[in-house]
Amino acid sequence: MSRKILVTGGAGYIGSHIVRQLGEYGYDVVVYDNCSTGIPQAVLYGELIIGDLSDINRLYQVFGKHQFDAVVHLAARLVVPESVAYPLDYYSNNTCNTINLLHCCNVMGVDKLIFSSTAAVYGESNQNFVTEDAPTSPINPYGRSKLMSELIIQDYARASTLRYVILRYFNVGGADPVGRIGQNSRATHLIANACNAALKRQSELKIFGTDFPTPDGTGIRDYVHVEDVATAHIDGLRYLEDGGNSEVVNCGYGEGYSVRQVVERVKAKAISGVDFPVINGDRRDGDPASVTASIQKIKKMLSWQPKYNNLDAIISSALAWEKRKLK
Numbered sequence: 579m580s581r582k583i584l585v586t587g588g589a590g591y592i593g594s595h596i597v598r599q600l601g602e603y604g605y606d607v608v609v610y611d612n613c614s615t616g617i618p619q620a621v622l623y624g625e626l627i628i629g630d631l632s633d634i635n636r637l638y639q640v641f642g643k644h645q646f647d648a649v650v651h652l653a654a655r656l657v658v659p660e661s662v663a664y665p666l667d668y669y670s671n672n673t674c675n676t677i678n679l680l681h682c683c684n685v686m687g688v689d690k691l692i693f694s695s696t697a698a699v700y701g702e703s704n705q706n707f708v709t710e711d712a713p714t715s716p717i718n719p720y721g722r723s724k725l726m727s728e729l730i731i732q733d734y735a736r737a738s739t740l741r742y743v744i745l746r747y748f749n750v751g752g753a754d755p756v757g758r759i760g761q762n763s764r765a766t767h768l769i770a771n772a773c774n775a776a777l778k779r780q781s782e783l784k785i786f787g788t789d790f791p792t793p794d795g796t797g798i799r800d801y802v803h804v805e806d807v808a809t810a811h812i813d814g815l816r817y818l819e820d821g822g823n824s825e826v827v828n829c830g831y832g833e834g835y836s837v838r839q840v841v842e843r844v845k846a847k848a849i850s851g852v853d854f855p856v857i858n859g860d861r862r863d864g865d866p867a868s869v870t871a872s873i874q875k876i877k878k879m880l881s882w883q884p885k886y887n888n889l890d891a892i893i894s895s896a897l898a899w900e901k902r903k904l905k
């Protein structure tokens with residue numbers, strides 16, 4: 579019998595890539611998503627239930643109807659500046675709703691969880707390549723809402739049979755290599771914004787801060803292809819199915835690129851070949867200067883083998899997706 583997996587947030591950007599891969603690997607998938615940012619057409623496998631994680635009665639019904647082997651929990655708000663403006667939304671959606679889900683796992687005996695966390699839990703790390711045991715000191719409500727969820731999951735796991743893999747994503751970008759799914763919600767992220775500038779859907783690209791303590795003064799991030807991020811979830815599930823212990827692992831490539839470097843690649847002849855205006859702007863609230871992953875642990879623990887470890891591949895697939903959305 580195939581294993582049944584609940585994916586919360588499975589109609590969203592990263593979730594829909596995970597659902598597609600789970601389907602391709604023969605898992606039976608149920609998606610629970612309120613479709614506030616996700617879209618039903620992005621769910622290419624399994625059953626979609628439109629519902630909110632705050633509705634715990636509905637959630638119990640879903641758990642009662644299906645016998646889940648594991649839960650992959652992504653449903654969350656994820657825009658850093660929005661979290662600064664609306665912190666309570668972030669704590670309700672990200673932290674309180676995680677507790678609802680854990681209650682259901684507890685009552686219905688689901689003992690495997692993959693949790694979508696973020697590099698934002700580290701805040702301003704002084705390590706060049708931040709390891710999972712680096713101090714967690716998030717500098718915005720988004721990061722704090724995710725860190726609190728991590729701690730709650732860990733406390734609950736200590737008191738139960740739950741085993742988990744917490745994946746701390748770095749900067750996820752790119753789209754399905756054959757263009758079926760990609761980022762649909764309002765773009766706020768650098769690669770999507772720069773692609774939109776190249777496609778003349780926005781007049782310019784604004785750089786948020788040019789006075790960071792980095793070589794060119796702009797923020798440095800570790801960009802990771804969404805396909806490889808999705809694969810990390812499959813690897814995490816297999817690890818737990820094989821009896822692996824609970825772990826927290828980074829998911830990035832261990833390579834940092836500045837905003838200017840990303841913009842230069844978007845403009846490059848081989849990618850868009852479009853020279854759009856770039857404006858130097860003020861720093862955005864809650865943005866750290868530089869965040870790059872140490873990725874020894876995910877490779878060792880989950881045997882994760884990324885296939886798209888290349889900034890140009892991430893940007894090209896994101897650009898192709900944005901072009902497709904224009905049609």
Ligand code: UFG
Nearest residue numbers: 658696697698748749766767768771784785786797837869
């Ligand atoms: N940036 C710009 N102009 C833009 C958009 C972004 O200069 O139009 C800059 C940001 O200031 C930052 C970098 O580009 O320096 C990346 O910004 P993103 O908005 O693309 O992503 P964030 O780093 O803010 O956040 C993302 C995810 C988080 C995750 C974090 C981890 O949204 O979930 O990466 O580093 F926690």
